[in-house]
Amino acid sequence: MEIIEATQLFSALSQESRLATVKHLIRIGPRGAPAGDVAKALDVPAPTMSFHLKELERAGLIHARREGRKIIYAADYGGLRELIDFLLADCCGGDKRLCGPYVILKESA
Amino acid sequence: MEIIEATQLFSALSQESRLATVKHLIRIGPRGAPAGDVAKALDVPAPTMSFHLKELERAGLIHARREGRKIIYAADYGGLRELIDFLLADCCGGDKRLCGPYVILKESA
DNA sequence: TTGATATTTCCATATATATGGAATTATGGA
DNA sequence: TCCATAATTCCATATATATGGAAATATCAA
Numbered sequence: 001m002e003i004i005e006a007t008q009l010f011s012a013l014s015q016e017s018r019l020a021t022v023k024h025l026i027r028i029g030p031r032g033a034p035a036g037d038v039a040k041a042l043d044v045p046a047p048t049m050s051f052h053l054k055e056l057e058r059a060g061l062i063h064a065r066r067e068g069r070k071i072i073y074a075a076d077y078g079g080l081r082e083l084i085d086f087l088l089a090d091c092c093g094g095d096k097r098l099c100g101p102y103v104i105l106k107e108s109a
Numbered sequence: 110m111e112i113i114e115a116t117q118l119f120s121a122l123s124q125e126s127r128l129a130t131v132k133h134l135i136r137i138g139p140r141g142a143p144a145g146d147v148a149k150a151l152d153v154p155a156p157t158m159s160f161h162l163k164e165l166e167r168a169g170l171i172h173a174r175r176e177g178r179k180i181i182y183a184a185d186y187g188g189l190r191e192l193i194d195f196l197l198a199d200c201c202g203g204d205k206r207l208c209g210p211y212v213i214l215k216e217s218a
Numbered sequence: 219t220t221g222a223t224a225t226t227t228c229c230a231t232a233t234a235t236a237t238g239g240a241a242t243t244a245t246g247g248a
Numbered sequence: 249t250c251c252a253t254a255a256t257t258c259c260a261t262a263t264a265t266a267t268g269g270a271a272a273t274a275t276c277a278a
Contacts, residue, residue: 003128011123014116015266023112026204035225045268050226052266069224069275077206084207087193095135097186098193124236144255154238159256161236178245178254220278227272234265242257248250 001086009083012059017044018052022061025075032074034067110195118192121168126153127161131170134184141183143176 013019020042025032033041039049053073056062060079065072088098122128129151134141142150148158162182165171169188174181197207 003132004125007123007125007128010119010128011265014120014123016113016116017266019112019116019119026207030206036223039225046225047227047268047270048266051268054226055265066275071225080207084193084196087196097139098135098189120235126236145253148255155255156238156240156257157236160238163256164235175245180255222275222277224275225273228270230267230269232265232267234263236263237261239260240258243255245252245254247252 001082001090006083006086006090008059009061009079009086012056012061013083015052015055017042017048018056021049021052021056022075022080025062025073026080028074030074030077032065032072034070034072036070038073110191110199115192115195115199117168118170118188118195121165121170122192124161124164126151126157127165130158130161130165131184131189134171134182135189137183139183139186141174141181143179143181145179147182 013022021038024038024041035049035053036046038053039046042049044052053062053064057064057073060082061076062073062079063076065074122131130147133147133150144158144162145155147162148155151158153161162171162173166173166182169191170185171182171188172185174183
């Protein structure tokens with residue numbers, strides 16, 4: 001992953017509501033949740049939530065689909081894996097002091 | 110790790126020069142490098158580099174020590190490990206879709 | 219159509235971050 | 249002391265990000 005792409009991922013996760021959103025959507029699983037439900041769960045006004053959801057989507061950490069009049073957001077596991085892969089492989093270069101307790105069993109996607 | 114602490118780590122890594130600095134200092138190893146050398150290596154003016162090094166130090170990703178008239182910066186492996194741990198454990202909660210290829214061999218620090 | 223619901227876009231405002239030249243502080247050597 | 253080196257702080261400026269009310273858009277149901 002290019003360093004510039006990585007900074008965009010980090011930037012997306014550098015805001016409290018957004019990090020909480022990602023955490024929330026991972027917990028919910030692939031089925032996801034409508035924007036309004038996420039806003040309620042995090043106690044954030046709708047326009048603010050909409051802004052943050054767009055940011056996360058732009059970074060490739062979540063994705064959206066329409067279902068009737070609801071827009072369902074769900075975690076994008078690919079984008080999240082890329083970030084973890086970047087930290088463990090690209091950035092840290094398999095350094096034992098960083099990756100010590102983690103072992104890569106197979107090549108990452 | 111608290112979600113607010115994690116956003117501070119992500120924020121520190123959300124800037125190109127800073128992420129490159131961390132990568133550079135990890136490569137160099139625990140001995141570290143003086144501020145001026147890092148600035149030259151990344152082709153960044155001294156005051157700008159100083160600003161970014163402070164940000165990284167504040168986040169706990171690097172640390173500084175004086176050696177004569179030089180100030181030596183080195184990667185803080187603890188801070189970096191916390192971030193990886195947060196992503197794999199706290200945030201993703203051991204979700205197979207995210208942690209799939211990684212295995213935690215022992216409890217993290 | 220009309221109305222209710224779901225979400226987004228618009229936009230003014232506030233706050234935070236990044237940049238780098240000039241001046242300042244700190245250290246060591248002659 | 250005087251000079252050169254190393255790094256920081258100061259500060260003006262530029263840019264980016266966050267916030268949320270009001271208005272606009274989209275969908276469905278009666």
